[in-house]
Amino acid sequence: MSNTNVETVNSTVDRIKLGLAVLVVIAGIVAFSLLEGESTLVRVGAFIGSLVVAFVIVWFSETGRRTVGYMRDSYHEVKRVVWPSRKEATQMTGIVFVFVTVMAIILWIFDKALEWIIYGLFLGWN
Template identity: 70%
Template sequence: MSNSNVETVSSTVDRVKMGLAVLVIVAGIVAYSMLEGQPTLLRAGVFVGSLVIAAVIAWFSEPGRRTLSFGRDSYNEVKRVVWPTRKETTQMTGIVFVFVIAMGLLLWVVDKVLEWVIYGLLLGWN
């Protein structure tokens, strides 16, 4: 069996698994809607159960394993982030507010100058 054929079979099987996972989620949504007269806990349980079953089906596919690996790597990366202290966060927020106010004032001044030039000098409207 050639390598290309193995990839096609694996890819086709993965597509079927992902399609089945989507169908399970759709079935959960439909079941939630059809159980309208039942207690909310039962309806939510059926929907959450469909999500869990879909996740298990997807996990056994190559894209599912890659997604799980990506999630693990992302979580490990977040643990390595150096978060700013409360003081640093407050200072940076203050700097942003001051900058926004300064830019607002600058744009207001530029607008008024352009208004004066266009209407006052060029068009002669006072």
């Protein structure tokens, strides 16, 4: 069996698992609606139970394992990030505010100049 066929079979099986997980979540939503006369605890329990079952189904799919692996790697990558100190963050925020203010003033000046050129010179308005 070639590698392509194995990938196709795995992706088909994964699609079935993911589809089943979606159906389980939909069944949980329907159960929540149909159990209208029951206590809130029972209704929420049915819905949360469907989420747990759907999670377990997704966990055993290749897509689920890759997603969990990605999340684990992302968490470890965030731990390695060197975050700025409070002083550095405050200084950078101040720089951004000053830059935005200066750019706003420059754009306002250009806008007023264009307004003067277009209305004053071309259209003859005062």
